Amino acid sequence: MGKKSRSGSNRRLIVYLLVLLIAACVYYFIQSGPAADIPNPASTPEAPAETDDGGTAQGELTVYVIDVGQGDSILLLSPSGKTMLIDAGESSAFPAIDALLKELNIKRLDIAVATHPHSDHIGAMEKVIRNYEIGAFYMPPVEHTTKTFENMLTALDELSVPVKKAEVGSTEPVSWDDAVQILVLSPFDVEYDDLNDYSIMLNVRFKETAVMLTGDAEQTAEALALKELPNRYFKADVLKLGHHGSSTSTSDKFLAKVDPEIAVISVGAGNDYGHPHDETIEKLKSSGISVYRTDENGTVKIVLDGTNVKVLPDK
Ligand SMILES: [Zn+2]
Structure with missing residues (x-):
């Protein structure tokens, strides 16, 4: 029991x-x-998710030619997630720039560039400087007398942003991302007659792919660069046309040396200057180059993966 x-x-x-x-x-x-x-690496801010439309994944150089009306503003994201803003349109462009930066969760610009001091390139730069942390600010060695330019300088000074002089052969080369090479092709240390010719011209290269960004450089600046620099510095898959597609930029020789497959024109609909000029459009089309323009396509996103280039216009 x-x-x-x-x-x-x-x-x-x-x-x-x-x-x-x-x-x-x-x-x-x-x-x-x-x-x-x-852990899902795609959900962390350090590693942005790759989207179906070829988004801002690691290992790609992404360029946004932002639709800011008549003017320029171009955002670049490096393969490791570094950020660079080249120009900031007119003052009315700030909401468009701000919206894109917020959409991409960008709070800091590792580099900001003012290609030259005209208002359609630095109009919203003061607001950008006051609203975003900036690692280094590049501008050409030229002054302008406008309030817009002075306000930009004041903001840079008040916020102690490191300002560097970008010109060919500068002792402060533009370094950004180890995987990306940035060649400064203009301006040189000379006196140009036209403020546009002081534009900082950059060839941004990632492996076998490259994008040429010209500000408003005219044929004078193009010619000096072509004369002084080796041909191999100019080749690029994508050319952001100088001076909004004006016929005073993009000489035949310059276009032949860049030899792009894709051209992007940052331009406002019905602008007072007739940009882009018909001669320029003809020249591009007869060379078999695909043309995108912000007045018709909205913001133009370009993804360079080191081998191939993909263009994703808003419309
Ligand atoms: Zn301009």
């Missing part, structure tokens, strides 16, 4: 322990979940 009772209580104890074990297992499984502890 005593034996039987002991074996009965042992069985109850075993059943009790089994139930406890099963309960513990169920509890653990519910708490951890099948994949809850696996």
Whole structure:
């Protein structure tokens, strides 16, 4: 009897322990979940998600030619997620620039560039400087007398933004992302007659792909660069046309040396200057170059993966 009772209580104890074990297992499984502890790198800000439309994934150089009406503003994201803003349109352009930066969750610009001091390139720069942390600010060695220019300088000074002089052969080369080479092709240390010719001209290269960004450089600046620099500095898959597609920029020789497959023109609909000029459009089309323009396509996004180039216009 005593034996039987002991074996009965042992069985109850075993059943009790089994139930406890099963309960513990169920509890653990519910708490951890099948994949809850696996980090999703795509959801962290350091590694932006790759989207179906070829978005801002790691390992790509992404360029946004932002639709700011008549003017220029271009955002670049490097393969490791570094940011660079080249120009900031007229003062009315700030909402468009701000909206894109917010959409991409960008709070800091590692580099900001004012290609030259005209208002359609630096109009919203003061607001950009006051609203975003800037790692380094590049501008050409030329002054302008406008309030817009002075306000930009004041903001740079008040916020202690490091200002560097970008020109060919500068002792402060533009360094941004180890995987990306930035060649400064203009301006040179000379006196140009036209403020546009002081534009900082950059060839931004990622592996086998490149984009040429020219500000408002005219044919004078193009010619000097072509004369002084080796041909290999000019080749690019994408050319952001100088001076909004004006016929005073993009000489035949310059276009032949860049030899792009894709041209992008940053221009406002119905602008007072007739930009882009018909001669320029003809020249591009007869060379078989695909043309995108912000007045017709909205913001033009370009993704360079080191081998191929993909263009994703808003419309
Ligand atoms: Zn301009």
